[in-house]
Amino acid sequence: MAKLIDARGLSCPAPVLLVKDTLEKESLQELTVLVDDEACRENVTRFLGSQNFEVLDTGQGNHIQLEARRTSTANAVETKATAQQTNENPDGSQKILILVASDRLGSGDDTLGEKLMINYLKTVKEMGNDLWQLVFVNSGVKLTTESSAVLQVLQEYERAGVIILACGTCLEHFGLTSAKMVGETTNMLDIVTATQLADKVINIG
Structure with a gap:
C-alpha cells in the first residue's frame, strides 16, 4: 500500500521538504502526495523524479494527487x-x-x-x-x-x-x-x- 503524504495547506518548499524527510526516514517504493497548487505539483514531481520515481498526476476534486512509484533504473533521473x-x-x-x-x-x-x-x-x-x-x-x-x-x-x-x-x-x-x-x-x-x-x-x- 502506498504511503500517503498530505501536504495540502503547506507553502513551498514545505511539501518538498516533507517528501524529502519521509524518503530519508523510510525506504518506500510507492507513495501518494496531496498538494494544493501547480507550483507545489511541479516542485514535488521534479524532486521525486530526481529520486528515481515515476510520477502520475491523478487530480481528485479540489486538490492535486501525485502517485509515485520507484523505477527499476539504478540511477536517479536528474533535471538539468x-x-x-x-x-x-x-x-x-x-x-x-x-x-x-x-x-x-x-x-x-x-x-x-x-x-x-x-x-x-x-x-x-x-x-x-x-x-x-x-x-x-x-x-x-x-x-x-x-x-x-x-x-x-x-x-x-x-x-x-x-x-x-x-x-x-x-x-x-x-x-x-x-x-x-x-x-x-x-x-x-x-x-x-x-x-x-x-x-x-x-x-x-
Whole structure:
C-alpha cells in the first residue's frame, strides 16, 4: 500500500521538504502526495523524479494527487538544474548565479527601472561561460512569462546552457504559473542549494 503524504495547506518548499524527510526516514517504493497548487505539483514531481520515481498526476476534486512509484533504473533521473548544480564547469570557468528579485532595476522611476532591467539582462551574456544560473524571485518572475520583453533573450540563454529558475511561490502569488514560458519552476530549497554551490551570487532588483 502506498504511503500517503498530505501536504495540502503547506507553502513551498514545505511539501518538498516533507517528501524529502519521509524518503530519508523510510525506504518506500510507492507513495501518494496531496498538494494544493501547480507550483507545489511541479516542485514535488521534479524532486521525486530526481529520486528515481515515476510520477502520475491523478487530480481528485479540489486538490492535486501525485502517485509515485520507484523505477527499476539504478540511477536517479536528474533535471538539468540538478545535474549542473552538482558538477564543476568543464572549462574551469566560475559559476555565477544572478538572483533577480524584481522586474525593474533600482528605485525612483519605474519606467526607467524596467528599461534598465531589460538592458541588464540583455547584457549579462558578456559574462560568457561564467554565467551559470538566473534565478527569478518576487516580481522578477514576471520576466519569465509570455508578456516579458526579455523572454526571447532568456530562452536563448537557456538554449545555450544557462540554468533558469523561477520561484513557484512567487508565480502562484502573482497568478502567473501558467504564463511562465522559460526555465523551471523551483522552490526555496533549490534556491538555497544553488546559492551555496555558486562561486559568486549577484543580487539585482
